[in-house]
Amino acid sequence: MDVDLIVPMKRPAEGKSRLRGAVVPERHAELVLALAYDTLSAATSADGVRRVLVVAADPASVADLTELGVEIVTEPSRGGLNSALRHGEELLRRDRPSGLVGALQADLPALRTEDLTAALAEAAGQRAFVADRQGTGTTLLLAGAGNALAPRFGEGSARAHTASGATPLTIAAESLRADVDTADDLAHVRTLGTGKRTSTLLGTPCVAM
Numbered sequence: 365m366d367v368d369l370i371v372p373m374k375r376p377a378e379g380k381s382r383l384r385g386a387v388v389p390e391r392h393a394e395l396v397l398a399l400a401y402d403t404l405s406a407a408t409s410a411d412g413v414r415r416v417l418v419v420a421a422d423p424a425s426v427a428d429l430t431e432l433g434v435e436i437v438t439e440p441s442r443g444g445l446n447s448a449l450r451h452g453e454e455l456l457r458r459d460r461p462s463g464l465v466g467a468l469q470a471d472l473p474a475l476r477t478e479d480l481t482a483a484l485a486e487a488a489g490q491r492a493f494v495a496d497r498q499g500t501g502t503t504l505l506l507a508g509a510g511n512a513l514a515p516r517f518g519e520g521s522a523r524a525h526t527a528s529g530a531t532p533l534t535i536a537a538e539s540l541r542a543d544v545d546t547a548d549d550l551a552h553v554r555t556l557g558t559g560k561r562t563s564t565l566l567g568t569p570c571v572a573m
């Protein structure tokens with residue numbers, strides 16, 4: 365079954381505070397947007413992805429993403445990450461009540477379409493998630509018909525998603541687990557190869573899409 369994805373985004377200038385210093389301060393927002401652009405470039409090309417809805421704190425600051433065919437809506441109020449995700453879920457389920465929905469992080473610049481498609485296949489419509497490479501965070505949470513997404517993103521979210529009954533997916537999907545929060549994470553995705561925008565900005569090898 366194909367999935368409608370929700371992608372939460374703060375204003376790039378305010379996001380990824382743990383990455384500050386990876387590039388000169390004037391280019392921090394550009395880096396955060398490049399990570400999101402490459403993530404969504406892969407996501408929108410993946411088999412099984414029907415629709416991508418970005419729930420943004422400030423849509424104008426992420427308007428570049430529309431060239432990828434994603435939709436952008438404003439988060440309702442400053443309710444935080446999980447509230448933004450629930451808002452996206454409500455909009456998507458209004459249009460397709462029995463569809464599969466997913467929350468995807470916007471910091472996966474090495475994402476390969478086949479890893480996302482493989483995760484959707486393993487989940488097979490269950491409420492399931494992909495943990496990050498450290499095993500503590502979550503990069504993708506899925507919920508099919510009859511199941512609320514019930515997002516518990518934030519510190520220790522992998523444990524929280526397991527505790528709430530979601531199935532941890534077991535596929536390797538290295539690129540889907542490689543989220544970028546810190547300088548170490550950035551060094552790691554450089555070894556995998558990143559999408560075009562991130563590669564151009566950092567001067568690193570580009571992943572073959």
Ligand SMILES: Nc1nc2c(ncn2[C@@H]2O[C@H](COP(=O)(O)OP(=O)(O)OP(=O)(O)O)[C@@H](O)[C@H]2O)c(=O)[nH]1
Binds near residue numbers: 374379419470545
């Ligand atoms: N719309 C929306 N997105 C959010 C909010 N909080 C976090 N996000 C997004 O959720 C994703 C995951 O958050 P984190 O990985 O913790 O990123 P972050 O908050 O930018 O990073 P740090 O400042 O280093 O904690 C990022 O794409 C953020 O932009 C929020 O309140 N509203």
Ligand SMILES: C=C(OP(=O)(O)O)C(=O)O
Binds near residue numbers: 516519521522
């Ligand atoms: C919000 C999350 O992201 P991170 O741990 O990457 O900040 C999460 O994994 O739940």
